[in-house]
Amino acid sequence: MNLKEFSRILGLSQTTVSRALSGYPEVKAETRERVAEAARKYGYHPNRAAIGLATGRAGAIGIVFRGGSEFGPHTSEFMGGLGTRLEEDGIDMLLSTVDSREAELQTYRRLAASKRVDAVILHSPTMEDDRIAFLTQLGLPFILHGRTESSLPYHFMDIDNFGAFNQAAGYLADLGHSRIAFINGLKGRTFAEHRDQGYRAAFAERGLSVDETLLGNGDFTDEMGFRLMGGFLDLPERPTAVIAGSMMSALGAMRAVRTAGLKLGKDISLIAHDDVFPYISADNMVPTVSTTRSSIRAAGVRIGEMLHDILAGKDDGYFNDVWPVELVLRDSTGPALTLPAKAGVR
Amino acid sequence: MNLKEFSRILGLSQTTVSRALSGYPEVKAETRERVAEAARKYGYHPNRAAIGLATGRAGAIGIVFRGGSEFGPHTSEFMGGLGTRLEEDGIDMLLSTVDSREAELQTYRRLAASKRVDAVILHSPTMEDDRIAFLTQLGLPFILHGRTESSLPYHFMDIDNFGAFNQAAGYLADLGHSRIAFINGLKGRTFAEHRDQGYRAAFAERGLSVDETLLGNGDFTDEMGFRLMGGFLDLPERPTAVIAGSMMSALGAMRAVRTAGLKLGKDISLIAHDDVFPYISADNMVPTVSTTRSSIRAAGVRIGEMLHDILAGKDDGYFNDVWPVELVLRDSTGPALTLPAKAGVR
DNA sequence: GTTGAAATCGATAACGCTTTCAAATGGAGA
DNA sequence: TCTCCATTTGAAAGCGTTATCGATTTCAAC
Numbered sequence: 083m084n085l086k087e088f089s090r091i092l093g094l095s096q097t098t099v100s101r102a103l104s105g106y107p108e109v110k111a112e113t114r115e116r117v118a119e120a121a122r123k124y125g126y127h128p129n130r131a132a133i134g135l136a137t138g139r140a141g142a143i144g145i146v147f148r149g150g151s152e153f154g155p156h157t158s159e160f161m162g163g164l165g166t167r168l169e170e171d172g173i174d175m176l177l178s179t180v181d182s183r184e185a186e187l188q189t190y191r192r193l194a195a196s197k198r199v200d201a202v203i204l205h206s207p208t209m210e211d212d213r214i215a216f217l218t219q220l221g222l223p224f225i226l227h228g229r230t231e232s233s234l235p236y237h238f239m240d241i242d243n244f245g246a247f248n249q250a251a252g253y254l255a256d257l258g259h260s261r262i263a264f265i266n267g268l269k270g271r272t273f274a275e276h277r278d279q280g281y282r283a284a285f286a287e288r289g290l291s292v293d294e295t296l297l298g299n300g301d302f303t304d305e306m307g308f309r310l311m312g313g314f315l316d317l318p319e320r321p322t323a324v325i326a327g328s329m330m331s332a333l334g335a336m337r338a339v340r341t342a343g344l345k346l347g348k349d350i351s352l353i354a355h356d357d358v359f360p361y362i363s364a365d366n367m368v369p370t371v372s373t374t375r376s377s378i379r380a381a382g383v384r385i386g387e388m389l390h391d392i393l394a395g396k397d398d399g400y401f402n403d404v405w406p407v408e409l410v411l412r413d414s415t416g417p418a419l420t421l422p423a424k425a426g427v428r
Numbered sequence: 429m430n431l432k433e434f435s436r437i438l439g440l441s442q443t444t445v446s447r448a449l450s451g452y453p454e455v456k457a458e459t460r461e462r463v464a465e466a467a468r469k470y471g472y473h474p475n476r477a478a479i480g481l482a483t484g485r486a487g488a489i490g491i492v493f494r495g496g497s498e499f500g501p502h503t504s505e506f507m508g509g510l511g512t513r514l515e516e517d518g519i520d521m522l523l524s525t526v527d528s529r530e531a532e533l534q535t536y537r538r539l540a541a542s543k544r545v546d547a548v549i550l551h552s553p554t555m556e557d558d559r560i561a562f563l564t565q566l567g568l569p570f571i572l573h574g575r576t577e578s579s580l581p582y583h584f585m586d587i588d589n590f591g592a593f594n595q596a597a598g599y600l601a602d603l604g605h606s607r608i609a610f611i612n613g614l615k616g617r618t619f620a621e622h623r624d625q626g627y628r629a630a631f632a633e634r635g636l637s638v639d640e641t642l643l644g645n646g647d648f649t650d651e652m653g654f655r656l657m658g659g660f661l662d663l664p665e666r667p668t669a670v671i672a673g674s675m676m677s678a679l680g681a682m683r684a685v686r687t688a689g690l691k692l693g694k695d696i697s698l699i700a701h702d703d704v705f706p707y708i709s710a711d712n713m714v715p716t717v718s719t720t721r722s723s724i725r726a727a728g729v730r731i732g733e734m735l736h737d738i739l740a741g742k743d744d745g746y747f748n749d750v751w752p753v754e755l756v757l758r759d760s761t762g763p764a765l766t767l768p769a770k771a772g773v774r
Numbered sequence: 775g776t777t778g779a780a781a782t783c784g785a786t787a788a789c790g791c792t793t794t795c796a797a798a799t800g801g802a803g804a
Numbered sequence: 805t806c807t808c809c810a811t812t813t814g815a816a817a818g819c820g821t822t823a824t825c826g827a828t829t830t831c832a833a834c
Binding site for chain 2: 789790791792793
C-alpha cells in the first residue's frame with residue numbers, strides 16, 4: 083500500500099493525506115482524524131526511503147562500536163535509555179561495528195555521504211580525540227557521551243568524574259585512610275584521566291602524597307578487578323581502602339579481598355562507581371557497597387533529548403552537560419583501623 | 429555529491445557508473461576500476477534512501493528490545509557477533525526499544541510497512557510465541573535466536589539447552605549428588621523450559637526423583653543468584669550441588685555459599701552455564717567454575733550468516749541450527765561429601 | 775446576493791538512484 | 805570494405821514521498 087492508493091481510498095489527494103499524516107496545520111482537524119484512522123485501519127505507513135529521499139532526512143542516528151567487544155554492559159544500559167527516548171520521536175538507532183579507528187572514521191564518512199543517519203553518537207573518548215575534528219569537518223552532527231580536549235566546540239554530555247572520585251578519595255582519606263588503592267578504567271580514556279585527577283586532587287588538598295604503586299588501570303571486568311586488587315594486597319604495605327571504577331571491577335576486588343582472608347568494610351574499605359545496572363546492585367552485595375552513583379541509562383535518555391533538539395534545529399549554541407555524581411555510603415566503608423607505615427593501634 | 433554529478437566528472441553516464449559500483453558484469457573491468465577509484469577519491473557513496481526507493485531493499489535488519497532492560501550483557505555479546513558478520517555485507521542493524529509485547533508487534537508492522545528493514549531478528553522466545561505467526565502472516569522475513577513451539581516452519585538458531593543441562597545434572601548425579609539445586613532462567617522462556625526438561629531427564633534416567641523445592645527461576649542477575657541460593661541453603665536438607673543458568677547468577681550463588689560459610693567445590697559443587705563474556709571468565713573465579721559453555725557471540729555470527737543467505741534469496745527450506753554445548757570441568761565440582769537425608773559424615 | 779480573505783485542497787516537480795530498452799562501439803569474418 | 809554479433813554505454817522511466825504553488829471552497833461581513 084502506498085500513498086497513491088491510500089489517498090485514492092480516502093478520496094483525497096496525496097498532498098492532503100501526506101500533510102494530514104505529518105501534522106501540517108493547513109488540513110482540517112476532521113480530515114486529519116479521518117486520515118489517521120484510515121491509516122490505522124489499513125496499516126498504512128509511508129515508505130521511509132521515499133520520505134528520506136524527499137526530505138533529505140534519514141530519521142535515524144548512528145552509533146559505531148569498535149571491535150564489537152566494546153559492546154559491554156555499559157553500552158547496553160546507555161542504549162536502553164537512548165532508545166526509549168528516541169522512540170518517542172520515531173527515530174531509529176543504526177548500529178555499526180568496526181575493527182579499527184580508521185574504519186570507524188570511514189564508517190562515519192559512509193553514513194554521512196549515503197545519508198543513512200542524521201547524526202551520530204560518539205562514546206569512549208580519549209583525551210585527544212580526532213573524531214571531533216573529523217566530524218566537524220564532515221558536517222555530520224554528533225553528540226559525545228563523555229568529553230575530550232578540543233579547541234572546537236561540540237555537543238557533549240558527561241558526568242563529573244573528577245568530582246566523583248575526588249569525593250570518594252576525600253571521604254576515605256577523612257576516615258583516616260592514607261593508602262587508598264585505585265582500580266581505574268582504561269588508560270587514555272577521558273573519564274579515567276578525570277577520575278585520576280580527582281583522586282590526586284583529594285590527596286593534594288589534604289597534603290597527602292600519592293603512592294603510584296596503588297594505582298592500576300584496566301578494563302571494567304571482574305578479572306581485572308581481581309588481578310589488580312590481588313597485586314595491591316601483596317604489596318609490603320597493603321592498602322586499607324580501594325576505589326573501583328565500576329561494579330564489575332569491584333566484584334573482582336571484593337573477591338581478592340576475601341581470598342586474602344580480609345574483611346570488607348573493616349580491614350579494607352571499598353567505594354565503587356555504580357553506573358546503575360539493573361542486574362548488579364550495590365545494595366545486594368555483602369557487605370553493601372558504598373558507591374559514587376550515576377545512572378548511565380539516564381545519560382542515554384538525556385542524550386536522546388539533546389538529539390531531538392538538535393535535529394529539530396533548536397540548538398542555539400552547544401549542549402555541554404556535566405552531571406554531578408552522588409556519593410552513597412553503605413557498609414563497605416569504615417575508618418582506617420590499621421595505620422600503615424607505623425604500626426597502627428586500635 | 430550525487431550520482432549525476434559524479435558521473436559527469438567521470439565523463440560516463442549514470443547508468444554505467446551505477447553498474448560499475450554495483451558490480452554488474454556488463455561494464456568493462458578497466459571502467460569499473462576507474463569508477464571505483466574515483467568513488468574513493470571523491471568520497472562518493474550512493475544515497476541510501478534513493479537506492480532503497482529504487483530497489484525496494486532497505487539494506488538493514490531490525491532488532492526490537494522490550495523494556496530496554498532486555499538489553500543486557502547477553503544481548504550485547506550477541507549483537508557484537510552479529511554486527512561483525514553483517515558489516516561484511518554492508519547491512520546495518522536497526523534497533524528499536526518498546527515497552528510492551530503489543531508495541532513490539534506494532535513495531536514490526538511499522539518496520540515492514542515503511543520498508544525500513546529487510547528482515548528482523550527475534551530473541552527471548554517463550555514456548556508459545558505469537559511472533560512467529562504474526563511475522564509469517566506479515567511476510568517479514570525473520571530468524572529466531574532460540575526456539576519455540578510452532579506448527580509453522582521458520583528459521584532459527586539455538587543451542588542444545590536440554591543436552592547441556594542434562595549433561596550437567598547427570599554429571600553431578602554421577603558424582604553422588606542427589607540434592608542438586610537449579611537456578612534457572614525466567615519461567616516461560618523456551619531455553620529455561622528446555623533446561624528444566626534436561627535437568628529432570630537426567631534425574632529420571634537415573635531413577636532419582638526431583639525435589640521441586642530445589643528449583644528456582646529468575647532473571648540472570650547476581651542478586652537473583654544470591655537470593656535463590658540463600659533460600660536453598662536455608663532448607664532443612666540443603667543441596668550439595670547447584671546448577672546456575674548464567675555466570676551472573678553463579679556469581680550470586682557463590683556469594684551465598686561463602687556467606688553461609690561453606691566451601692565451593694567441596695561442600696557445594698557448582699556448574700554454571702557460560703555464554704562466554706569477555707569480562708567474566710569461569711577460569712578466573714575462585715575456585716574455577718565448571719561450565720556448560722557456548723559462545724553467544726558465535727551465535728550472533730552464525731545468525732548473520734543465515735541472514736546473508738536469506739536476503740540473497742538462497743534459502744531453500746529453513747535454517748534450523750541447534751548447537752551442541754560443551755561441558756567444561758574445573759574446580760567447582762567434586763564428589764558429594766555429605767550425603768543428605770541421613771546425617772552425612774565428613 | 776456579493777465579495778474578499780481565510781481556510782483547504784490538489785497537480786506537479788523534485789529527490790537520487792536502478793533498470794529497461796535502445797543505441798553505439800568494436801572486432802571478427804566475409 | 806562491409807556486415808553482423810558481442811560488448812559496452814546511454815536516455816529515460818519509474819520508485820513513493822514531500823513541497824511549491826496555484827486553485828477551489830467556505831464563510832463572515834456587507
